Amino acid sequence: MADEIFxxxxxxxxxxxxxxxCDASGRGLKVGLAEMGDFAGATSSSSTKLIHGGLRYxxxxxxxxxxxxxxxxxxxxxxxxHIIWPLRFVLPHEPHLRPSWMIRIGLFLYDHIGGRMSLxxxxxxxxxGSEWGVGLKPRYxxxxxxxxxxxxxxxxxxxNLMLARDKxxxxxxxxxxxxxxxxxxxxxxELEDVASGAKTTQRARGLVNAAGxxxxxxxxxxxxxKPGNNVRLVKGSHIVVPRQHPGKHAFILQNKDNRIVFVIxxxxxxxxxxxxxxxxxxxxxxxxxxxxxxxYLCAIASDYLAAPVTPQDVVxxxxxxxxxYDDGSDNPSAVTRDYVFELDQxxxxxxxxSIYGGKITTYRELADxxxxxxxxxxxxxxxxxxxxGPLPGGDIPGGDxxxxxxxxxxxxxxxxxxxxxxxxxxHGSNIERVLAGxxxxxxxxxxFGGQLYAREVEYLMREEWAVEAQDVxxxxxxxGLHMTQAGRQAVAEFMVTRRRNNLA
Numbered sequence: 001m002a003d004e005i006f007x008x009x010x011x012x013x014x015x016x017x018x019x020x021x022c023d024a025s026g027r028g029l030k031v032g033l034a035e036m037g038d039f040a041g042a043t044s045s046s047s048t049k050l051i052h053g054g055l056r057y058x059x060x061x062x063x064x065x066x067x068x069x070x071x072x073x074x075x076x077x078x079x080x081x082h083i084i085w086p087l088r089f090v091l092p093h094e095p096h097l098r099p100s101w102m103i104r105i106g107l108f109l110y111d112h113i114g115g116r117m118s119l120x121x122x123x124x125x126x127x128x129g130s131e132w133g134v135g136l137k138p139r140y141x142x143x144x145x146x147x148x149x150x151x152x153x154x155x156x157x158x159x160n161l162m163l164a165r166d167k168x169x170x171x172x173x174x175x176x177x178x179x180x181x182x183x184x185x186x187x188x189x190e191l192e193d194v195a196s197g198a199k200t201t202q203r204a205r206g207l208v209n210a211a212g213x214x215x216x217x218x219x220x221x222x223x224x225x226k227p228g229n230n231v232r233l234v235k236g237s238h239i240v241v242p243r244q245h246p247g248k249h250a251f252i253l254q255n256k257d258n259r260i261v262f263v264i265x266x267x268x269x270x271x272x273x274x275x276x277x278x279x280x281x282x283x284x285x286x287x288x289x290x291x292x293x294x295x296y297l298c299a300i301a302s303d304y305l306a307a308p309v310t311p312q313d314v315v316x317x318x319x320x321x322x323x324x325y326d327d328g329s330d331n332p333s334a335v336t337r338d339y340v341f342e343l344d345q346x347x348x349x350x351x352x353x354s355i356y357g358g359k360i361t362t363y364r365e366l367a368d369x370x371x372x373x374x375x376x377x378x379x380x381x382x383x384x385x386x387x388x389g390p391l392p393g394g395d396i397p398g399g400d401x402x403x404x405x406x407x408x409x410x411x412x413x414x415x416x417x418x419x420x421x422x423x424x425x426x427h428g429s430n431i432e433r434v435l436a437g438x439x440x441x442x443x444x445x446x447x448f449g450g451q452l453y454a455r456e457v458e459y460l461m462r463e464e465w466a467v468e469a470q471d472v473x474x475x476x477x478x479x480g481l482h483m484t485q486a487g488r489q490a491v492a493e494f495m496v497t498r499r500r501n502n503l504a
Contacts, residue, residue: 006032009204014044017210018160019367024165027382036176038158038471043212046320051361052148065338069361070114079401080391080430083152088249090132092140097254119147135245155473159391173465183222185349209354213284213321215365228354230326237319238274251303261300267478273297284321325356351377391429414440422451434459448481448491
């Protein structure tokens with residue numbers, strides 16, 4: 001049995017768990033976190049990659065959620081300008097779906113409900129002959145433009161975990177919780193190493209169930225705890241196709257079923273199209289896109305875009321399961337995206353806090369409120385702190401990424417500029433740790449394809465818990481999209497060799 005006693009032990013290494021671990025560690029709590037797979041290996045790497053208020057949530061009167069999300073958008077822009085940046089969205093107008101007056105009112109609210117905003121306000125635009133209409137069918141004459149932000153969702157999770165680790169948290173990667181029970185004034189948590197089967201026991205004063213799609217399933221492993229609230233599992237799928245328009249802006253497309261679909265510039269050469277909203281019944285780890293979802297996304301995109309999008313164009317796809325709090329809505333798109341807490345106090349000494357729902361955008365606020373819920377059990381816990389200060393790599397002067405990149409190019413003349421841009425986007429100021437000792441291009445090591453070299457893979461394995469090739473190719477980076485099958489296989493073989501050598 002482990003000798004150390006954690007103040008708080010968190011089950012789940014998605015954005016909610018990572019955010020709570022980071023916040024709690026910075027408040028002086030001794031924190032442990034266990035994740036059965038890769039960090040951000042499920043829902044948190046399967047989003048539409050946006051930091052946004054949720055324009056369409058206004059139609060469901062989710063005003064508090066939108067206001068909070070827009071305020072968080074400003075905070076996160078300051079904290080991580082390397083992985084979060086502004087993005088303009090073009091909404092072609094379809095009068096028969098939503099009248100112009102409704103859209104104008106919605107955008108006015110969106111511009112002002114969150115308080116003081118640094119991003120450009122919305123505006124009506126002519127699509128005909130303008131930059132905003134390039135890539136659309138010529139029948140779309142008018143539209144609207146508004147602002148939100150892009151985010152590398154999987155990296156956001158890892159950066160929070162890295163900061164938690166820097167502040168003393170102990171991170172248990174690929175460790176499955178097989179049971180947890182209250183023993184006296186502590187939780188006793190049994191962990192099993194997914195690879196070796198080795199078992200360990202951890203002890204903590206409090207427990208957080210941040211298992212995402214498995215939040216309710218986890219109750220089956222908690223002894224003498226009544227089952228929690230019901231969860232609605234909703235699948236969201238995305239497709240990636242060759243780049244559909246040359247501009248830096250994204251499109252937000254309306255469909256006749258009142259849903260919207262985004263077409264977003266993605267990873268240099270591609271467009272990301274999504275998402276769907278489909279009720280899901282199965283095991284979350286088995287989720288995958290269906291041919292019907294591919295057809296749905298292609299059809300909506302083809303209604304708007306000048307060049308048709310077909311299933312044969314899809315180069316990659318991904319699906320995730322959103323664990324939404326069951327509010328009784330019959331429409332999956334109308335189920336609340338807000339988060340809900342459930343606190344099991346038992347003897348008022350060993351709390352269990354379970355989390356339902358949540359969004360990438362509001363993860364930091366969720367963590368802050370979760371710790372407010374737990375504060376009575378930790379009276380010495382420090383104050384809220386995460387609104388200020390950067391995430392790892394985010395200390396870019398003035399948040400000016402392009403200026404930061406120009407200085408990198410001057411300092412690292414032996415490294416190709418396109419590679420520097422890719423590395424800077426992934427690591428920000430931590431790029432210097434990746435490139436430490438690189439004096440010539442040969443020092444980068446084996447080139448696997450795209451903008452991925454052995455030097456970065458080694459860093460990701462050493463510092464960011466990457467174990468499998470998929471961790472590197474499609475979560476820590478997205479360079480798998482730019483590589484051949486032979487290149488992807490080379491990454492897998494390289495990582496196996498490195499693991500074997502480290503264990504020898």
